[in-house]
Structures are given as C-alpha cells and as structure tokens.
Amino acid sequence: MLEKRIVYVDMDDVLCAFSQRHSEIKAAHPEIEYPQSQVGFFRALKPIEGGIEAIQRLQAQPEFEVYILTAPSVINVHCYTEKRQWVEDHLGFSWAERLIISPHKNLNQGHYLIDDHTSGKGQNLFGGELLHFGSDRFPNWATVLQFFELLPVEKQPVKSPQ
Ligand SMILES: [Mg+2]
Numbered sequence: 710m711l712e713k714r715i716v717y718v719d720m721d722d723v724l725c726a727f728s729q730r731h732s733e734i735k736a737a738h739p740e741i742e743y744p745q746s747q748v749g750f751f752r753a754l755k756p757i758e759g760g761i762e763a764i765q766r767l768q769a770q771p772e773f774e775v776y777i778l779t780a781p782s783v784i785n786v787h788c789y790t791e792k793r794q795w796v797e798d799h800l801g802f803s804w805a806e807r808l809i810i811s812p813h814k815n816l817n818q819g820h821y822l823i824d825d826h827t828s829g830k831g832q833n834l835f836g837g838e839l840l841h842f843g844s845d846r847f848p849n850w851a852t853v854l855q856f857f858e859l860l861p862v863e864k865q866p867v868k869s870p871q
Contacts, residue, residue, distance in 0.1 A: 713772060713773065713774040714773050714821065715773075715774050715818070715819030715820050715821070715837075716767060716774070716819065716820065716821045716822075717775075717776050717778035717809075717817060717822045717835075718760075718764055718775060718776070718823045719777075719778060719779055719780075719822070719823060719824040719825060719826075719842070720792060720795070721754075721825070722757070722842070722843065723757060723760065723823060723825050723842045723843075724756060724757055724760045724764070724777070725751075725754035725756065725757065725795060726754055726755040726757055727745070727754055730744070730750065730753065730754050731744050734747075743784075746784060746785045747785075748787050749791070750787075750791070751785075751787070751788050751795060752791040752795050756799055757850070758850065759850030759851060760850050762850075763850040763853060763854050764777075764800075765800070766854065766859055767854075767857060767859065770857075773857070775807065776809055776817075776819075777804070777807055777809065778814055778817055779792055779809070779810055779811075780812045780814065780829075780830040781810050783812065789810055792808065792810060793805055796808050812830050812831075814830050814831040814832055814835055815831030815832070815833075815834035815835050816831065818836060820837040821837050821838050821839075821840060822835045822837060822838070822839050823840045823842050823853060824840070824841070824842060825841070825842045827839060840853060851864055
C-alpha cells in the first residue's frame with residue numbers, strides 16, 4: 710500500500726498575505742496598534758501568489774495528503790472563525806475538513822511543514838522536514854512545487870544548453 714506523505718501548510722504569509730494587509734492598514738491608520746485584532750482582518754487577506762493552485766496540485770497527487778496547519782492569533786477570537794471562512798472562500802468547503810488551528814505545530818505528526826517561521830509555534834520541534842517559506846531556498850510556491858517535483862514544465866527554469 711502506498712504510504713501517504715503528510716504535508717502541513719501554514720496560512721499567514723504562506724497562503725494568506727498577512728504582512729501585506731498589516732502594512733496597508735498601518736500606513737492608512739497608524740493609530741491602530743494591532744490591525745490583526747480587528748474583526749474582518751483575517752477573512753479579508755489576499756491569497757499569496759500560486760499558493761492555492763500549489764496545494765490543490767499537491768493534494769491531487771495520490772502520494773500526498775495536505776492539511777492546513779495554522780496558529781491562531783489567540784487574543785483575537787474572530788481569527789478562529791475567519792481562518793475557517795477564508796479556507797472555504799478560497800479553497801471550497803472540502804478544505805475546511807483539512808484545517809487544523811493549533812499554536813503547537815510540533816504536536817502534529819507528518820512528513821513536511823511549509824512555514825514562514827522556523828520557531829515560535831513549535832515549528833523547530835516538528836518531527837518532519839521544515840520547508841522554510843520565504844527563505845532563499847523556498848522564496849515562492851514555484852520552488853516548493855519544484856521540491857515536490859510538481860512544477861509544471863512551462864514554469865521550470867530554462868536549462869542552459871550543454
Ligand atoms: Mg506564517
């Protein structure tokens with residue numbers, strides 16, 4: 710039987726453009742100390758380029774099982790609901806079954822964790838391999854797909870002639 714490879718994917722700044730919206734609100738309303746504490750903040754986040762398509766592509770492979778593993782903003786109780794809404798808005802209802810909200814990512818067992826932070830929510834204690842999104846090795850979703858050998862041919866870097 711095929712052993713499934715479990716892949717966890719973070720939300721903020723991996724699937725959702727958290728920092729972008731945070732900066733926009735700060736620029737427009739400097740008096741707001743914590744934009745992420747406002748009702749509606751999490752649901753309104755824009756998708757990070759290529760992220761939705763990438764995890765759908767990964768999930769479509771028989772050898773991978775993809776889950777969204779996101780730490781909540783514990784102070785903002787609306788965050789829990791809005792993360793669930795965001796997932797349905799952008800990925801459809803079936804992905805709501807794949808949403809795990811936990812501030813202790815190390816407690817989930819699996820093979821890969823794609824996250825823009827290497828510590829703080831248990832990432833450094835995760836039992837599998839951490840793919841540090843936003844790092845030099847994984848600056849974007851194309852490089853993540855390349856790692857999983859799923860980058861579409863037309864998006865692969867052009868090889869120089871021998
Ligand atoms: Mg994050």
